[in-house]
Amino acid sequence: MKNQSGMRLHKLFLLLAFLLAAHVPVCSQAYRVLAMAEPGGHHIEYSKAAKVWLDSLAAKNNFAVDYISNTDPINDTYLASYQLIIQLDYVPYAWKPAAAAAFEKYIQEGKGGWIGFHHATLLGEFDGYKIWPWFADFMGGIRYKNYIPGFASATVRVEDRKHPVMAGVPASFLVQKEEWYSYDKSPRPNVHVIASVDESTYSPDSKVKMGDHPVIWSNPKMKAKNVYIFMGHSPVLFESVVYKTMFKNAIFWAVKK
Numbered sequence: 001m002k003n004q005s006g007m008r009l010h011k012l013f014l015l016l017a018f019l020l021a022a023h024v025p026v027c028s029q030a031y032r033v034l035a036m037a038e039p040g041g042h043h044i045e046y047s048k049a050a051k052v053w054l055d056s057l058a059a060k061n062n063f064a065v066d067y068i069s070n071t072d073p074i075n076d077t078y079l080a081s082y083q084l085i086i087q088l089d090y091v092p093y094a095w096k097p098a099a100a101a102a103f104e105k106y107i108q109e110g111k112g113g114w115i116g117f118h119h120a121t122l123l124g125e126f127d128g129y130k131i132w133p134w135f136a137d138f139m140g141g142i143r144y145k146n147y148i149p150g151f152a153s154a155t156v157r158v159e160d161r162k163h164p165v166m167a168g169v170p171a172s173f174l175v176q177k178e179e180w181y182s183y184d185k186s187p188r189p190n191v192h193v194i195a196s197v198d199e200s201t202y203s204p205d206s207k208v209k210m211g212d213h214p215v216i217w218s219n220p221k222m223k224a225k226n227v228y229i230f231m232g233h234s235p236v237l238f239e240s241v242v243y244k245t246m247f248k249n250a251i252f253w254a255v256k257k
Contacts, residue, residue, distance in 0.1 A: 029062055029063050029064040030061075030062045030063050031063050031064075031083040031084065031255050032063065032064045032065075032066065032081055032082050032083060032084075033054075033058070033063060033064065033065045033066070033082060033083070033084045033085075033086060033251070033255075034065075034066055034068065034079070034082040034084070034085050034086070035050075035051075035054065035065050035066070035067045035068075035086045035088045036067075036068055036069075036071075036085070036086065036087050036088060036090035037050070037051070037067055037068075037069060037088040037089060037090060038069065038089055038090055038091070038119070039069035039070075042233075043089040043118070043119060043232075043233060045234070045235045046089055046118075046232060046233055046234055046235050046237070047088055047089055048235065049235035049237075049238045050088055050089075050232075050235075050238070051067065052238075053238050053244065053247075054086075057248060057251070063255075066082075071094075071095045071096050071099035071100075072096060072099075074095075074096070074098070074099035074102055074103065075098050075099065075102045076102045076105065078102070079102050079103070079106050079111065079112070080111070082112055083112045083113065083255045084112055084113045084114070084115070084251065084254050084255045085103075085106070085112060085113070085114050085115075086114075086115045086116075086117075086251075087114070087115070087116040087117060087119075087120040088117055088232075089117055089118050089119040089120075089232055089233075090119060090120065091119050091120070091122050091126070092120060092121075092122065092123055092132050092135040092136075092139075093122075093123075093126055093127070093129040093130075093131070093132060094127065094129050095132070100132065100134075104134055106224065107138065107222050107223075107224045107226065108222060108223060108224075109223055109224075110222070110223025110224045110225075111224070112224060112255070113224055113225040113226065113253075113254025113255050113256075114224050114225070114226040114227075114254065115226070115227055115228075115229065115247075115250045115251065115254055116139075116226075116227075116228040116229070117228075117229050117230075117231070117232035118229075118230060118231065118232030118233055119232070120139070120228060121139050121142065121144060121181060121183070121228065121230065122144050122181075123135065123136045123139065123142060123143050123144050123183075124143050124144045131143065137190075138219055138222065138226075139187060139191075139219070139228060140186075140187025140188070140189075140190040140191040140217065140219065141185070141187065141189075141190050142183040142184060142185060142186075142187045143183060143184045144181060144183060144184075145181075145182050145183050145184050146181070146182045146208045147179045147180060147181045147182065147208065148178075148179050148180045148202070148206045148208050149179065150204070150206075151177050151178060151179050151233075151234075152177075152178065152179075152180060152202040152203055152204060152205075152206055153174060153175060153176050153177060153178075153201075153202075153203045154174075154175055154178065154180065154197050154198065154199070154201045154202050154203070155172050155173070155174055155175075155197070155198045155201040156172065156173055156174075156175055156195050156196070156197050156198070156215060156216075156231075157171070157172045157195060157196055157197075157198055158170075158171050158172065158173075158194070158195045159193050159194060159195055159196060160192070160193070160194045160195075163194050163218075164249060164252075164253040165194060165216070165227055165246055165249045165250045165253055166194065166195070166246070166249070167245075167249050168245050168249070169242055169245055169246055169249075170242065172198075173240075173242045175197075175231055175237075175240075175243075176234075176236055176240070177233070177234045177236050177237075178230075178231055178233055178234070179233050180197065180202070180206075180208070180213075180230075181230065182208050182209065182210045182213070183210065186210060186211075186212040186213070186214060187214055187217060188212060188214055188217075190219070190221075191214070191217040191218060191219050191220075192217060192218045192219070192220050193214040193216075193217045194214075194216040194217055194218060194227070195214070195215055195216040196212070196213055196214045196215060196216075197213050197215045197230075199211075199213055215229070215230035215231065216228065216229050216230065216246075225253060225254045225255075225256070226254065227250050227253075227254065229246060229247070229250065231243065
């Protein structure tokens with residue numbers, strides 16, 4: 001009798017465990033993020049540091065991050081699994097046609113959010129590929145012109161302190177090391193500028209200047225929540241509380257419908 005009673009209790013325990021698992025999926029992630037990162041080149045150390053930080057943030061906040069290093073798998077069906085795309089130092093050229101078309105649709109129709117860093121504005125003719133006109137318009141109608149190869153520190157000044165990406169960020173902050181791109185024109189007329197670099201604070205000084213030089217902006221013409229953050233070359237950025245705050249804010253803002 002004792003064995004039969006024990007078996008009944010065991011079966012009851014298994015049934016309760018099954019019902020709890022079926023009705024309370026406590027381990028499911030809140031959302032999925034697709035991070036596009038180049039597999040090599042001089043941005044690889046930034047990408048490695050970003051992955052460590054992103055994975056830690058995801059684990060603490062119940063979301064998942066998948067990483068890809070080329071656009072081969074991207075199409076409409078593939079992107080439907082993700083609520084956010086992070087272009088983590090990934091260039092806007094050499095995309096497969098199906099991937100480019102799916103990405104455009106994703107952004108235009110607001111199927112999810114987007115955050116771009118640094119290399120996402122390397123717009124022009126590179127490696128034998130023509131400029132991607134749609135992406136250039138997405139970034140404010142700009143074309144890459146020059147950069148500071150020796151790097152420079154500089155002060156970034158926040159213009160829209162009420163933007164959610166700037167929550168907890170001071171009115172100005174120092175970026176210790178960056179190669180600061182310049183473009184053929186300011187994107188300001190075509191985007192919402194959130195912050196700009198003060199070129200008078202370049203150290204060492206450089207002749208590579210634009211005058212009006214936005215470095216964080218969003219394109220309100222697109223249905224997708226989107227923000228471009230220029231800073232993203234050196235892993236030293238992940239030693240900055242301000243940088244990590246902006247990155248985290250951008251993720252949580254961009255995934256919300």
